[in-house]
Amino acid sequence: MAENESIPQQELEQMIISAKRLGIEVNEADALKWLTAIAATQQEDEVVFNVREGVFGHKVTMLDFSPEDLAHFRKMGSLVEFLDIPGKVETALALSGSAAQSKIQTYPGDADYFERVNIIAPTRDEACQILANLIRDKVLDTVSGPTHQLLEIRFGSYPVDFVIGNQQYPAGSSISWEVEQVKERYLEGTTPTGDPIKIYWDDVARDPGWCKMDWVVAHPIRKELVNVSNMLDVTWEAPDGSITPLDGFLDPYFQEIYLDGDSIPIFSKLSQHVSANALDQYVNQLEKEVNKYITKDINYGKAAKRMYNIFRLTGKYSEAGLIRELFDEPASMLYQVWALIRTMDECSQPDSTISVENVQSQADRLILEVVQILEGAEESTVVKLLLNLREALKDQKQGQGLPLNVEAARSEVINIVNNFFFDKLSTIPEINKYMEEIKG
Secondary structure (H helix, E strand, O other): OOOHHHHHHHHEEEEEHHHHHHHHOOHHHHHHHHHHHHHHHOOOOOEEEEEEOOOOHHHHHHHHOOOOHHHHHHHHHHHOOOEEOOOOOEEEEEHHHHHOOOOOOOOOOOOOEEEEEEEEEHHHHHHHHHHHHHHHHHHHOEEEEOOOOEEEEEHHHHEOOEOOEEEEEEOOOEEEHHHHHHHHHHEEEEOOOOOOEEEHHHHOOOOOOOOOEEEEEEEOOOEEEEEEEEEEEEEEEOOOOOOOOOOOOOOOOOOOEOHHHHHHHHHHHOOOOOOOOHHHHHHHHHHHHHHHHHHOOOHHHHHHHHHHHHHHHOOOOHHHHHHHHHHHHHHHHHHHHHHHHHHHHHOOOOOOEEEEEEHHHHHHHHHHHHHHHHHHHHHHHHHHHHHHHEEEEEEOOOOOOOOOHHHHHHHHHHHHHHHHHHHHHOOOOOHHHHHHHHHH
């Protein structure tokens, strides 16, 4: 027992050595508390329930969740969630991504939700049609409002190679719908040879694939903008009680915080069908994403977030602990700035119902935050870009797009974020070795 109790202390000592090398400060008491708690999860049940707050999730994920903004997330959840229909549709809404790690992700980029939707129907085709109707109704109900705007709907897969404008989409890839296309129930385009073709909403319902919706939301009190998404994991429950994922794969539950204790029965029903190899499959998928973000679509901030999840689930606690500390560094806030510049741009598109004043307030907040955390040439460059955006907003009319320097600002910010995370991650021998192995 004494030997086991010393393991967190050993991990902490290794963390402190590495942190000094990185030039970052470690709150030793907090770090030891987390290391001790995560080591203790080895003896706990997979899923734990917080009775006081009415939330539940995987034991490791719950360690990183703070209920401080729970009311805020539940309110936004009421916009994105799908509701139960007794005897027909059962749902369980959860926070996912950085929003589910609010103890350590001080500067989350987006508010991501994940919802399990179980459809009870005589046949798979009927379940697929119910889903198509649910999503279409959700689109029509949440198109826009004073504080929100629906941006994108993912539903179905292209049955053939499909061309819209100058963009070609290969057969089998996910379809991104605009609101008007959902209203009309079809997409218009051509084949690669130029023949006109239509793809109908109800036809692609038979193979729904990746189902996801994205909004932008303006918080009226905080004067903040945030991208909000809801990714659906949809299953069909047959009359014999068997459960079939409509996209062919039942997602595991290693990264979600479920927001309503009343959804425990549906969660329990579905979770028992998760593959026995789910953890290995989940880690393997994350490693593919890490490879992508450090070799192709370079984004070391996203790579760090995925490595944190890998390390905390596979027993590499000192490495996970160090990445936790990086998330609390001021430069990490720039990852949020990068995401919010995109959000400002989306709020300024034609037909947006988000007020220009909300976008202006967000620009002011970003400028203040950048001034507080950056120094020297980096501060001057980013602040100048943000001031240009702010100046453009002064004379902007509702629904008028922002100037081209939006992308210039985003590129400059993500370059700083990449340099920060690359420098820190590559300085830690264990993590640098891991990244080299992932590169292959």
